[in-house]
Amino acid sequence: MEGVVDLNIYQMISAYIFVLILLVIVRLRGIPREKEIIISSFRMTIQLILAGYVLDYIFKSSSPILTLIIIMIMEVFAIYNTFKRVKYPLTKELKKIISVSMFSGTLVSLFYFLLVVIGMKPWYDPRYFIPISGMIVGNSMTGISLGTKNLIEGMNSKKDLVETALMMGATPKMASKDIVNNAFDASILPTINSMVGMGIVSLPGMMTGQILSGISPLIAVRYQIAIMLGIMGSVSLTVIIFLQLGYKTFFTKDSQLNI
């Protein structure tokens, strides 16, 4: 089969049979989930239709300013989402550091990826820029959320170790080295794990999409490999910037513990 099969409205409607099946199952089993299933299916449909129109508009207009606005919205959304995901109260300083790390870590990796790895011209071509920045920002958001959670948990649970180290003349950096390393490890682990299973356990979304739209799997895998490496780079860069700045907020200027 060549090209893309365009789904017509009847074909689309026929896909909703899966929602009906689920509704029947939960009703028969007496699981009170009907409302959520209907709302989530409805929301998914509306959100994606809107996203389709928005993307269509952006792709057609292909404007650098519009592309920059989109990436800014993504960044701000990802930063707020990180604040929300971490279930501990965040200090103003830590919030500032999360924002700075997200912006710098993801943008450096994104532009390197687009300009050096893909060599995209013009640099703002939304067809590449938007999906790739979505993947990079999204994964970095997961990474930095885990990093923040683990840094706060580590500092609180190992407070006595940190203080004992300080009492022996350790700098705050030495005293929190293990906590920072553990937080970094926990943040990059999901990315590393997903790379291990890729191609065997799962076919990643981007690759599947490209294959469905008629691109040769051999080209699709090249993109997928490159994007996975880009994601790994961005997650590590974002998290390491965050941790290098973040641990300092747990200490006063006199190298005393500040929790």
Place this chain on the structure above:
Amino acid sequence: MFTLENVKYKDVLQIQNLKIHSGKVTVIVGESGSGKSTLLRLLNRMVNPTEGEIFYNGKNIREINPVNLRRKVVMLPQNPIMFPGTIKDNLLIGFKFSEKPLVDDNKLSEAMKIVKLDKKLDDKVDKLSGGEKQRVALCRTMLLEPEVFLLDEPSSALDEGTEDIIIKNIIDYVVENKKTLVMVTHSIKIAEEYGENILEIGNGKVIRNEMR
């Protein structure tokens, strides 16, 4: 060595004037919660006084880099905290923190004898009893050979017999090496026997300051 002038720390401690003398054994006694540990924490700048000034060898400690100060004035907290790993890891970690050259196993074993710790260097610390952990922590502090030792109840987890021997060994070591020791203890007996200067703290104030 240390001079405290009108030092206040929150509502916990209030000291008008106090001198801690170089090369002496100062023992601090007092009820629990009276501010003894806070005094030690002020001396190695784990906390800053809310009011007043502390001088170390004539210099205001606010003007001394806190990390450098703590490498000269090492504090051992009341609860012995172990870092994951072996006894040897724990004994050497202080050298890494204070950026001093590491010592060999013989030196470590000698120091273990001072605190009567009859264990192997490769033993894991999570298998040790409370008293053994306390001795590892004490040994770790002693190996750093600082100018001043601040020991917060270094023998609280030991039985009386062991306590006597270990405290005596520490005092001998300190006197022999001309170090300064400031030690908080619950034991009046230890204070009377070894204290060259006994400080009693009650309700955040020095209620007895006796030079002997």
